[in-house]
Amino acid sequence: MAIPEFMAARAAELTTSLADPWQWLALGAAGLAAVLIVVSAFVKTIIPLRWLAVASNTGFIVYGLVHPALLILALHLTLLPINLWRVAEMHRLTRRVRRAAASASEVQVWLRPYMKRRRIRSGEVLFRRDDPADRLYFLVEGRLEVVEKGVVIEAGQMFGEIAFFAPEGRRTGTVRCVEPGMVLSIDETTFKQLLFQNPAFGLQILSLIAGHLSGDVRRLEALVEARSEVPPPPTQ
Template sequence: MPTLSLFDTAMTALTTALATPMGIVALCSAGVAGMLVIVSSFVKTMIPLRCLAIGGNLGFLIYGALHPSLILVLLHGALLPINIFRAAQMVRLTRRVRVAAATSDFSGVWLRPYMRRRRLRKDAILFRKGDEAKRLYFLAEGQIEFVEIGQTMEAGRLFGEIAFFAPDKRRTLTARCATPCTVLQMDESTFKTLYFQNPAFGFEVVTLVAGRLIADRQRLEDRLAATTPAT
């Protein structure tokens, strides 16, 4: 019977592998790697998934080297550095956002690697009051004027994020380039990708936005207190 022949072949290969310490190590490595792959199918967030993938790559690399398989060595040798890089990238981003939230750093510098550059001429309108907020922005160079309130923002600041997270997602001010500007922008799909890959990122960003709102409210209260005559 073909089934019995296949079973006998598999048992012979297994017995041969278990006959040497190197074969035992190879099989154990493959077994652990296989378990990690199975566990990874139940993981919903990116950092644990990448860590499990790294473990699986190492296990199959060891198996491919000790139980010679060039295809396994090449495949997992190529995947290992990619998974390490992506895991480190997400951990670094989470750490940067956490530090920014803890120190009340509202500049948004930590988002720059994930944003697209856009150059604008003087007097160009970035968005108008009432527009749908589809992006958040970082001003890399130049000055942005918020027309309705007559305030100008210098480079090195994150802006447009309040409407980006607001329920109606509508701009409350018009942003005009007071000088030639270089603006970095992130759209909603990119933000959602980062969020679903690493929910800790989204939580820390929400914390940061809440801190921004509280700081803005405090500045408004201080301004009203300074302009209100004492009784």
């Protein structure tokens, strides 16, 4: 078939298709789905990205049914439940994060699948100042002490997160066990994946860091105030 004849045949098919309202629906659904794919290229967070994928799958399913296009229909009928399952999974994690914001004990519930358990003995050093920061910790039971600050870490508290964000990636203090117990820990790679996948988790960690830094500022202010109240030594 010559090129002019081929073009004429395609033009005739397009004219026939546009005369059918159902084909307008199919083309509109496919066009909207294509636009959503382009938009998803600019989205950086997982949950909105998955919802865009669900909407795009739906548009291509409509196109595949009405046009019809069986391969496109089969592909997106396969992808749609996968994307819906991923959305549901991320929303479950988000709800757990929100509950954790109200109760610190909830943290171990939604982080437990990603964490490793470790028993600690009294006097044992968990990590030392200037050690590489490779894990985040959650104290399940027992008591710990930040040696340099004299701060006691109680059961139900998360710690060790500040060093993950420090430029040098080093521990800012030595943590020693005061009472035997158990800690859960998560490695840096998994921790950063959770931050990327769920912004709500990142907000919870930022809130935790802000609380720890505020405590450090209050202790420093109290120390400065106490020193300012000490009378100077008498002059000879």
